[in-house]
Amino acid sequence: MTMRATFAEESARSRSIAPxxxxxxxxxxVRWGDMLARGFVITCAGVVVLxxxxxxxxxxxxxxxxxxxxxxxxxxxxxxxxxxxxxxxGFALLSGTLVSAxxxxxxxxVPAVLAAVWLSELSPKMIRTPFRxxxxxxxxxxSVVYGWLALVYLVPIMEHVAHRLYGADAxxxxxxxxxxxxxxxxxxxxxxLLLSLDALSRVPAELRQGSAALxxxxxxxxxxxxxxxxxxxxxxxVFFGLARAAGxxxxxxxxxxxxxxxxxxxxxxxTTISTQIxxxxxxxxxxxxxxxALYSMALVLLVVSVIIVLATRLLSRQTAT
Amino acid sequence: MPATLPEGxxxxxxxxxxxxxxxxxxxxxxxxxxRRVEVVLARGxxxxxALLAGAYVAGLVHLLMRGSSKLLAVSSTPVPRAGVxxxxxxxxxxxxxxxxxxxxxxxxxxxxxxxxxxxxxxADENAADPKLGGWAIAAIAGAVVAxxxxxxxxxxxxxxxxxxETTAGGGVGPEIFNTLYxxxxxxxxxxxxxxxxxxxxxxxxxxxxxxxxxxxxxxTLASLPSIVxxxxxxxxxxxxxxxxxxxxxxxxxxxxxxxxxxxxxxxxSLRAVPQEVEDASIALGATRVQTxxxxxxxxAWPGILSALVLSVGRVFAESAPLIMTAGTTISxxxxxxxxxxxxxxxxxxxxxxxxxxxLSPDKADVSAGTAAVLVVLIFxxxxxxxxxARFGGAMGNKATSRLGKATR
Numbered sequence: 001m002t003m004r005a006t007f008a009e010e011s012a013r014s015r016s017i018a019p020x021x022x023x024x025x026x027x028x029x030v031r032w033g034d035m036l037a038r039g040f041v042i043t044c045a046g047v048v049v050l051x052x053x054x055x056x057x058x059x060x061x062x063x064x065x066x067x068x069x070x071x072x073x074x075x076x077x078x079x080x081x082x083x084x085x086x087x088x089x090g091f092a093l094l095s096g097t098l099v100s101a102x103x104x105x106x107x108x109x110v111p112a113v114l115a116a117v118w119l120s121e122l123s124p125k126m127i128r129t130p131f132r133x134x135x136x137x138x139x140x141x142x143s144v145v146y147g148w149l150a151l152v153y154l155v156p157i158m159e160h161v162a163h164r165l166y167g168a169d170a171x172x173x174x175x176x177x178x179x180x181x182x183x184x185x186x187x188x189x190x191x192x193l194l195l196s197l198d199a200l201s202r203v204p205a206e207l208r209q210g211s212a213a214l215x216x217x218x219x220x221x222x223x224x225x226x227x228x229x230x231x232x233x234x235x236x237x238v239f240f241g242l243a244r245a246a247g248x249x250x251x252x253x254x255x256x257x258x259x260x261x262x263x264x265x266x267x268x269x270x271t272t273i274s275t276q277i278x279x280x281x282x283x284x285x286x287x288x289x290x291x292x293a294l295y296s297m298a299l300v301l302l303v304v305s306v307i308i309v310l311a312t313r314l315l316s317r318q319t320a321t
Numbered sequence: 322m323p324a325t326l327p328e329g330x331x332x333x334x335x336x337x338x339x340x341x342x343x344x345x346x347x348x349x350x351x352x353x354x355x356r357r358v359e360v361v362l363a364r365g366x367x368x369x370x371a372l373l374a375g376a377y378v379a380g381l382v383h384l385l386m387r388g389s390s391k392l393l394a395v396s397s398t399p400v401p402r403a404g405v406x407x408x409x410x411x412x413x414x415x416x417x418x419x420x421x422x423x424x425x426x427x428x429x430x431x432x433x434x435x436x437x438x439x440x441x442x443x444a445d446e447n448a449a450d451p452k453l454g455g456w457a458i459a460a461i462a463g464a465v466v467a468x469x470x471x472x473x474x475x476x477x478x479x480x481x482x483x484x485x486e487t488t489a490g491g492g493v494g495p496e497i498f499n500t501l502y503x504x505x506x507x508x509x510x511x512x513x514x515x516x517x518x519x520x521x522x523x524x525x526x527x528x529x530x531x532x533x534x535x536x537x538x539x540x541t542l543a544s545l546p547s548i549v550x551x552x553x554x555x556x557x558x559x560x561x562x563x564x565x566x567x568x569x570x571x572x573x574x575x576x577x578x579x580x581x582x583x584x585x586x587x588x589x590s591l592r593a594v595p596q597e598v599e600d601a602s603i604a605l606g607a608t609r610v611q612t613x614x615x616x617x618x619x620x621a622w623p624g625i626l627s628a629l630v631l632s633v634g635r636v637f638a639e640s641a642p643l644i645m646t647a648g649t650t651i652s653x654x655x656x657x658x659x660x661x662x663x664x665x666x667x668x669x670x671x672x673x674x675x676x677x678x679x680l681s682p683d684k685a686d687v688s689a690g691t692a693a694v695l696v697v698l699i700f701x702x703x704x705x706x707x708x709x710a711r712f713g714g715a716m717g718n719k720a721t722s723r724l725g726k727a728t729r
Contacts, residue, residue, distance in 0.1 A: 033610065034608055034609075034610040034611075037610045037613070037614065038525060038610060040517055041517045041518075041520050041521040041525050042521060042525070043517070044513065044514045044515075044516075044517025044518045044520075044521060045517070045518045045521040045522070045526075045531060045535050046531075047514055047518075048514065048518050048535060048538055048539065048542075048580060048584070049531075049534045049535055049538045051538075051577060052538035052539075052541055052542055053538070055550075055553045055577070056541065058553060058556055058557065059549065059552060059553060059556075062556065111369060111373060112373070114366060114369060114370075115366070115369060115370035115373050115374075117366070118363075118366040118367060118369075118370045119370060122363055122366065122367070123367065123370070131370075131374055134374050134377055134378055135374070135377070136703060136707075137377075137381065137699075137700060137703060138377040138381070140634055140638070140699050140702075140703050141381070141638075141696060141699060142637065142638035142639075142640070142669050142672075142695055142699065143638065143640070144638075144640050144669045144670075144672045144673050144695075145384070145669075145672065145692045145695060145696060147673070148672055148673075148676055148688055148692055149380060149384070149692075151676060152685070152688075186376075189373065190377065193373075212353065217353050217354060217355025217356070217359055218353050218354060218355060218359075218363065219355050219359040219362060219363055220355065220359070243544065243546075246546065247545075247546025247547060247548065247549075248546075249546075249547065249548045249640070249641035250640040250641050250644070250669075250673045253673070253677070254673065254676060254677065274546060274548040274641065277548055277551075277552065278548060278551070278641055278644060278645065281552070281555060281645060282645075286556075286560040294552075295552065295556075298548070298549055298552050301546055301548070301549070302545065302546075302549055305544055305545065305546055306544060308544075309540070309543075309544035313540070
């Protein structure tokens with residue numbers, strides 16, 4: 001009976017027809033099919049919610065176990081990550097993630113935003129579509145491919161740079177935070193550029209025309225009208241890039257060197273949360289502190305990305321109103 | 322800017338002429354360039370953007386060129402077989418796919434060239450590119466399949482042989498198979514659940530808490546780094562269920578990873594279905610569910626399909642969660658087995674594995690080849706997704722006409 005009531009409610013969308021008339025031919029088979037389809041759709045929605053909840057619960061459970069074993073403060077601020085010595089200081093991991101991700105914003109997102117402004121405001125019209133196409137492909141290229149290209153071409157260059165900076169026989173090399181930051185920057189730039197372009201295209205044309213009518217030059221219009229008009233969307237794009245850079249694993253693993261310690265400078269090997277998880281998880285036997293601590297670090301990473309996403313959502317909600 | 326001066330005022334002749342000249346002069350684009358500094362700055366921006374785009378183009382072209390030595394190495398002698406289950410069938414498929422790709426490239430280029438030449442000859446700007454008839458397409462497809470099957474032992478050996486850990490000359494046959502098999506397996510999970518959830522959101526959602534929970538769940542899924550999915554899969558399938566590394570676990574995790582994307586785009590395209598079309602269906606006496614199944618879904622199908630294609634692209638690209646759930650190995654015995662409970666690596670994982678712990682002397686070449694295959698696959702999925710997205714309107718019309726036929 002309740003089923004029938006909801007049915008009537010639903011069909012109230014076309015109000016001119018009485019709900020009873022909408023039950024179609026009245027054949028029981030049709031209604032069975034209807035109920036089946038409706039049940040299936042609701043089940044699907046339920047499965048999505050349930051799977052997500054299970055996932056978070058599983059991770060949180062194991063992660064919190066690790067937190068109680070190690071303690072939050074030692075985990076966040078200890079500098080020694082040595083599972084064999086029962087020492088789990090995740091500061092090197094956390095700082096590796098944060099530094100390389102913010103470096104990526106510097107090297108990737110800033111040029112990408114500038115390029116987006118140029119492309120949408122100043123460039124000749126005929127190159128816009130090809131430019132977009134190239135960036136769409138570049139944004140879809142797998143991160144491991146970027147990682148491999150960086151390993152083959154970027155790391156030797158960075159090694160050269162490092163020896164120029166620190167002297168020929170200093171203990172520096174191409175692997176480290178500098179390479180990771182540049183690699184991540186190259187990786188996120190196309191995505192940031194595309195999202196920024198979308199944001200810029202949502203700025204009403206009237207604003208630009210008004211600016212032109214007041215005698216503003218193209219550059220003034222681009223940087224004083226279009227860019228401020230789209231800044232929320234652009235900030236969202238940058239945050240999106242930041243989140244992707246913070247979560248990236250395998251590409252960074254290939255160029256960061258994988259040493260579980262704080263780096264002396266930008267050109268010595270270190271590690272990040274995600275690379276450490278993927279490298280150590282295979283060897284850590286489940287249930288031990290070594291394994292649980294990794295889950296705790298995953299929780300930390302999760303908190304970092306949730307903060308980024310919340311900031312993004314706050315921004316986008318303000319844009320919508 | 323006013324083109325004429327007010328009638329009443331008659332300034333001295335010379336001044337008037339000068340004024341007139343200034344006012345009449347068309348407003349040129351150059352006038353908006355601004356001061357010299359701005360021109361220089363704009364030029365700097367342009368250079369930077371050009372360098373950015375140029376770097377990506379150069380990188381991709383270089384990658385394809387470097388990998389092409391592996392991809393185009395057609396051999397006159399048959400590539401020896403490893404004697405693995407299903408090997409012959411997989412070779413057939415790979416070879417047909419290679420020849421189909423070649424045929425498509427030749428036909429597309431030919432159409433473009435012929436179209437351009439006719440436009441130049443007839444001076445008709447709007448002349449369309451020539452189209453192939455249905456029979457021609459069928460004949461070409463048949464020829465491609467036949468040639469592919471006959472020549473299946475002569476495709477570049479890199480594409481069909483097993484990888485090798487320590488010696489040179491390893492291929493990526495099983496990796497290609499696994500990559501595509503992952504796409505099928507994870508789509509088999511994402512398609513029903515993702516589209517179901519999207520239909521619920523777009524058409525059947527009435528319970529506020531449920532919608533809120535679903536939105537939160539999808540937002541959460543979208544914000545998680547992929548390594549977290551890997552950890553979850555590892556914890557559930559490898560540790561708790563003691564199932565070891567398996568394609569099944571990897572496909573499940575990838576499906577979860579792709580849900581926000583698929584639900585998001587599907588919901589959007591379901592919402593974009595015009596109200597009139599649905600109203601017409603309901604006016605004809607169809608129930609809500611019938612309308613959704615026969616009208617709304619077919620109308621929104623191109624959008625849903627392009628979401629699925631995009632999600633397949635992500636399956637191709639993902640590596641970290643797969644390393645933790647499906648492992649980094651290829652077992653010789655079951656390299657081409659359809660059993661989803663075996664482990665196996667994809668192309669992306671292989672690219673990482675070869676560089677991090679591979680010992681083969683030609684790992685630079687193998688990496689280049691693997692990366693090139695991956696990029697070609699990604700390129701094709703992207704092309705497919707954008708074609709489908711453009712297809713939207715046409716499909717919609719087809720759906721409505723099908724509805725017309727069904728109810729007549």
